[in-house]
Amino acid sequence: MTRLIEQYDSLIVDADGVIYRGAIAVPHAIEVLGSVSVPWCVLTNNAALPPSSIAERIERLGLPLDPVNVVTSPQGAVAYLRERGLPEGAPILIVGGSGIDEAVSEAGFTPVRDRAAQPQAVVQGLGMEVGWRELSEAGYAIAAGAMWVVTNVDASLPTEQGFALGNGALVAAVQHAIGQAPDVVTGKPEPLLFHLAADRMGATRPLVLGDRLDTDVRGANSAGMDSLLVLTGVAGADELMHLIDADPLERPTYIAEDLRALDGSADLVRVDTDAPGSGPLPEVRRGLGRAWSHSDVPGNVRDEVRQAIDTWARR
Numbered sequence: 001m002t003r004l005i006e007q008y009d010s011l012i013v014d015a016d017g018v019i020y021r022g023a024i025a026v027p028h029a030i031e032v033l034g035s036v037s038v039p040w041c042v043l044t045n046n047a048a049l050p051p052s053s054i055a056e057r058i059e060r061l062g063l064p065l066d067p068v069n070v071v072t073s074p075q076g077a078v079a080y081l082r083e084r085g086l087p088e089g090a091p092i093l094i095v096g097g098s099g100i101d102e103a104v105s106e107a108g109f110t111p112v113r114d115r116a117a118q119p120q121a122v123v124q125g126l127g128m129e130v131g132w133r134e135l136s137e138a139g140y141a142i143a144a145g146a147m148w149v150v151t152n153v154d155a156s157l158p159t160e161q162g163f164a165l166g167n168g169a170l171v172a173a174v175q176h177a178i179g180q181a182p183d184v185v186t187g188k189p190e191p192l193l194f195h196l197a198a199d200r201m202g203a204t205r206p207l208v209l210g211d212r213l214d215t216d217v218r219g220a221n222s223a224g225m226d227s228l229l230v231l232t233g234v235a236g237a238d239e240l241m242h243l244i245d246a247d248p249l250e251r252p253t254y255i256a257e258d259l260r261a262l263d264g265s266a267d268l269v270r271v272d273t274d275a276p277g278s279g280p281l282p283e284v285r286r287g288l289g290r291a292w293s294h295s296d297v298p299g300n301v302r303d304e305v306r307q308a309i310d311t312w313a314r315r
């Protein structure tokens, strides 16, 4: 048997729903990641916190992590600005939290908060203090010709009270005012961050670990990487149902209950028409494999998959 992890030279790991949920560790994540034999890094759309804060949060759960192995969406933004040839020291208008300031300074640009500094670009990410003044400053700068780079366009942010405004909602406010769309979005599911993470580890064959189809799995597929969907976060029965008819870009290579799958046989967790194993989840994987082999899923196959997912959800 080939262990799943032996087929890859590195791991690109989503944080929320894969390593932690709120302040608590996801079951088995700390033991498994603490003992893997390949390099791994955390990839997160979180633009509010610098890599050191994210690394500290994971260390507090018992998993040592060098901040250099945390790749964030603001780092994707500055990589894009470098690619576009912005000179060293160029003023960049920041909208968002300290994670963006830090990424912009580390890349050798000058973070500014005022359009009077004649910013050549605006980098916009989520910050809990962002208000009318900053959004208006961004609007003026973009209208005057600054490049507009946004870290992610998630419309909402789930909190204990319900859905709060995500970065996408604040980007939409600026867009509504100036009648212009952002030049680029750097976070997941765009492939840019995945390539940045692989380059940083010197990886040629990374496996992406995630809990969301629309960001982790879509991003992995867009970047040409394999992915393992774990069912410890957002993805549950509804997402598995969605997979019956999902766009090929949202189909994970593997599905497992949790990260312990990395130590198991790759064949056992691959979504395939004849994936082995008994129990509800192997049944779901086989069913999805059968569904994906048709461009128009036949009714009986659809019913079988739904039944398998129901059985898994009631386990």
Ligand SMILES: [Mg+2]
Pocket (backbone or CB within 6 Å): 014, 015, 016, 017, 018, 210, 211, 212, 233
């Ligand atoms: Mg997640």
